[in-house]
Amino acid sequence: MNVRRIAFALLLAVVTAAAAIVMRPGASYARQDRDALFASSSSDHLAGTDAMGRDRLVRVSAALLLCLAGAAAAAALSTLAAAGIGAFGAMGPKSFGWLTLLACDAFLALPWMFLLMMVRSAIPLTTSPTASAAITFLVLAALGWPACARAVYRGTKELQKSEWMLYATANGLRRTQMLRILVPNLLPLLLPQFLISVPAFIVAEANLGALGLGIGEPLPSWGGMLLELNNSATLLQTNWIYLPVALLTVVLLLLEAITVEGS
Amino acid sequence: MRRFLSICQWILRAVCVIALVMIGTTLLVRFAPGYLSDAREMDARYAGEAKVELSTLAMQSRSPSQMVRAEIQTWFHGDGGISRQYGVPVLELIGPRLAVSGSLLLRALGWSWLFAIAGALLSSSRRRPSFLWQVPFTLLLVIPTAALATVCLIAGIGGPVLVMVLCLAARDFKFLHSTLRSAWLDGHVLHARSQGLTGGRILIGHILPNLVPRLGALASLSIVTALSALVPVEVIFNVPGLGQLAWNAAVNRDLPVLLAATMIMAVAVTFAGMTRLQTTNWNNA
């Protein structure tokens, strides 16, 4: 069996296990066992409980399903947007390329946290945590493309000078046809960008909680769990606090094995 | 002549970006919630004075175009305006901090590239993907910058440079590993290997020359990532740099300081886009 298939099977197993844990009868990510705070593992709570007495395993599993889906979707969207904008900018007329780079640079420099505050004040305060999470990931997707778009632009420009591209142009291939040949050559740039964006968006979602966006309580936020590592007081409480980090590392390695590595 | 033209183009683009950023920042900050409010309003001892200051600010910021013009004029006056938070000229605040942040960034970028290139060269040349290299770099990607900084702080290991190096190296490694891996799997390279060429000769003769032009694109990504990692690192390690100043300015809605910080960011980002290594471009077989 090749690496890709094994990785895919493992990832599927992880997601299925998480779903099974969350959907188990009696499992709840919100229920607070207020007499068992930071409890160590037991038959009731396999990975112990958090600071509010909530089952850590159920919360991590729910966070995996929610945040991975959201972050992966957002990362895919922003990477696609970056690919499209960067490639079109490079393949189009010179002025178009110039404007593309201008837009990317301006986008990168602007303080978007203020736009996020405006988004927060535009949506009702009683927006459900799930809707708030969806909005957050959409916003991240909309803001996450410029850095990669620049890299794609530059990469495309370099590829345009390669012999096979010159050969294709000389043979009369249209730009849209050349894009189809170009994209696989941009994958070494796009796939790592996608993989880097997933954990970046997960953490960014938690940071957006400071602006009123992000995943609201009682829904579990993977980024919020990662940010618990910021607090040395919490680090002392239990070793289960490293579970989200470990799990995300495994998931990313599996994703990388599926997307980047050949057979 | 061509070089002169490209420099002019770069300057024009930088000026356009700065102009866009000035207008964009002014509008974003002005219309974001909290610009015309002050925490002192909640304290009866200080509420009176706060209200007077806020009404003056409201008068001055009634029209966005008037605000933008006023901010541009302050730069022509040479002081960059007066900080809302500190009450001193912005340039007085920015000057010493530019050197601190600049030094931190340059060192972090240099070391992270060294780390990432070394790791990517070693990991990509193997026949099968090496988890020995993938695991630590993936772990570094997963841990938030702020958490990494906190852990280093508590453990008393390293400082802001180490944290930034680790964060940047993790990202740079992923790109470099992917690029190098696809280069090792190129048809002509496989052919060269099958003909018995040593790995070193292939690396120096075929891989690196094709990699170098692409480094420009990766460099711009790296600089942008470094600029965003600067804020949490400087805040946690209490480094008196631009990142810390920009963060305080954002929290306190200090528009003059924010404008200065975003303009510097715009220049840095535009400069990052200029990085292009002049090397011989080898054709693929």
Place this chain on the structure above:
Amino acid sequence: MRDRSHILACCALVAGFAAPVVCTAQAAQRLPGELAWTVGYDPKTFDPAKVDDEESELVRYLTAGVLLRFNRSTQQIDPSLAESWTLSPDGKALTLKLRSGLRFSDGSPLTAKDAAWSIRRVLDANTKAPVAEEFLDASAVTVQTPDEKTIVVHLAKRVVGIEKVFDEIAIEPANRPSEARVTAGPFFLGDYRRLQYIRLKRNPYYQGSKDGLPHASGIRLDVLENQEQMIRLFLRSEYDFIDNLPPDYFELLKHKAPNTVRDIGPSLNTEQMWFNQAPASPLPDWEKSWFRSQAFRVAVSQAIHREDLARIAYLGHATPAFSFVSPANKTWFDHNLSVPHMDPSEIKAILARAGFHLEAGTLKDAQGHPVRFSILTNTGNAARAKMATLIQQDLAALGMQVTVVTLDFPALIERLMHSQDYEACLLGLENVDPDPNAMMNVWLSSSPNHQWSPSEKTPATPWEAEIDRAMDLQATSNKLAERVQAVDRVQQIVVDQQPFIYLVYPNALVAVSPQLLGVQPVVQEPRTFWNVENLSVQGAR
């Protein structure tokens, strides 16, 4: 390839170990005998007359020579630069007598002329001194100096607790305001580096150099907001104390250095939640009707498990609260407050009588609107965020759907003070003065800080009118018993009507270095350095 990969690996290792360790905060070297601790941000001003933020007030406290000092330990007024004072029976004339032999930090003599000038400067409208408002009608106040050691202040109106106001008026050299560089207090400003530190030097002439006070050679205040850095440097003895410890860091320090932490007991501060009852708010009418309903507010209050809030959010370092007066406030706390305690069936009965009913686990009002609202709080306060989550669960048991939203402070203030666009809010109140007169701005219905319904033209309800009357009475009466009775009445109304749902009194948590001598932490701020002139570092005296 093996050779080259070996070399490359070595380069990477060398690069890794050689990654330079850069200095962190550029803190100044600590001088012998110098006290050191942190402040959260740079003071906005060093001019003691213009203080309008906490850190500027801190610097004023450390440097200003004042005529009278409010003793944070006994909660009584002590003589300071003035050796005695008398207040006339009508409360409109305050006569102060200066001590002999007083000097400023530059050696120049301090006389009644300097004191009068300083008071007049504060009262002058051009100075815009925040403390002038405490005189009620500053323009009508006159100051006379019949002799070199006597100052007489004539007030237009009687001011309750006027002596305490002089705790905030720094005496400076006449016609030479120096922004804390020439002071009559224990220290004066020596050096200041923005965003780095403030250094104060010992005033050798402080109170005639009595008893060698102050004992410390100086003070270094580092500008540092990051808690982790603060804890680490405290453990390395770079700082002598931490004045306000969050509960989780208290437990951390208790684990690492148990002999440094102290839980002094309930502070004067409160944490509370309130509903938006402002008529001008953009909320739908049916939501406003919920929040204006006493039954609704009482039901919410009774459903909240305050013991859990204290135990979980504050790790046991808080006390359940029902009133705005903390038990630490010995003079004003009402021990006879009648607080209801209802079980879940009684709570449901109140809601039912108010027209609410449960439908498929969701509470709905008489018109069928599901009871759904948000609780706003500020970011950066872990305890408050936890309390909001706990309250969310407590109210879910009643069928209410609560969303918790954290905003940064400016955005939160805008909603509270300007747009009124919020449903419920959870915040804390820092009570710097135990006298309830200092809370007039909160309880008077016409005040902009009357949070649940600011700036009412007339009291919206009979009970708010009664609060107005009681607070006016306590502000004008010169009999303590009468004042206490009025404040007791306000406390009872608050318990009955729940305009503020008081949650906990957070405990005063401090960390003190074992090397620090003379420290006697108290609940009122500044907790650890209220007697700064008596503090010293072991081995330095």
